[in-house]
Amino acid sequence: MAPSITIKVVENEDERFKAMLVRAIVYMHEQQCPYSEEFDLNDHTATQIVGITPEGEPVLTARVRYFNGFAKIERLSIRSQYRGKGYAHRLLRFILALCRQKGFSLFYLHAQARLADFYQQYGFRVVGAHFTFSDHDYLEMVLHDHAEQQQPSYCIGTAPMLLNRPENSPGNAGPLERNGHAEEGGWRQAMMAKV
Incomplete structure (x- = not known):
């Protein structure tokens, strides 16, 4: 084995x-x-x-x-x-x-x-x-x-703290999120609606 x-x-x-x-x-x-x-x-x-x-x-x-x-x-x-x-x-x-x-x-x-x-x-x-x-x-x-083309799990316009996550674990909350600094990024939807 x-x-x-x-x-x-x-x-x-x-x-x-x-x-x-x-x-x-x-x-x-x-x-x-x-x-x-x-x-x-x-x-x-x-x-x-x-x-x-x-x-x-x-x-x-x-x-x-x-x-x-x-x-x-x-x-x-x-x-x-x-x-x-x-x-x-x-x-x-x-x-x-x-x-x-x-x-x-x-x-x-x-x-x-x-x-x-x-x-x-x-x-x-x-x-x-x-x-x-x-x-x-x-x-x-x-x-x-x-077949695998999809929206990335994090990109510009998602919650800002997602882009601060460690390279090795983008699916897990980073230190800034765990310390209460997370914000919801809603501007992406507004920006995409204008396109």
């Missing part, structure tokens, strides 16, 4: 370190990717995801960057001893759900060519040309999730 893990958005430096450690093991050690190609300034601005066992052992990671109209899924990696246990499916579903909560329905990624079938199970399709870096063949893949 596969050990239980918690997949979550990184909240602190310990979790960030664990995410980076998984990437170093998978990309630098296993795939011999140079440090200069694996870690970049986007690590400071991307949403980092980590999967951890109850004992605190890092298992998997990925990061997400948000662009105008689409989310880019990057650096999805799982330590070798945890592969084949369904964690990649859990991780990808977690990422897609997180991005859908933010209103994204268009997803983009660079997949190693050998993993294209995995992403195609979720509706991703190959676009563009094949390319190579760090001695691995990659494909550009896109998922346009028409």
Whole structure:
């Protein structure tokens, strides 16, 4: 039986370190990717995801960057001893759900060519040309999730404090809401009525 893990958005430096450690093991050690190609300034601005066992052992990671109209899924990696246990499916579903909560329905990624079938199970399709870096063949893949297009769970015009919620738990009240600073944002309906 596969050990239980918690997949979550990184909240602190310990979790960030664990995410980076998984990437170093998978990309630098296993795939011999140079440090200069694996870690970049986007690590400071991307949403980092980590999967951890109850004992605190890092298992998997990925990061997400948000662009105008689409989310880019990057650096999805799982330590070798945890592969084949369904964690990649859990991780990808977690990422897609997180991005859908933010209103994204268009997803983009660079997949190693050998993993294209995995992403195609979720509706991703190959676009563009094949390319190579760090001695691995990659494909550009896109998922346009028409069926999942929906109003984001929080957006301009909703109650103002919703936009102050922590990245890792947009469905839960943030500290300002818990301290009685919540306001109802009704101007969105008025604004939309004028359009």
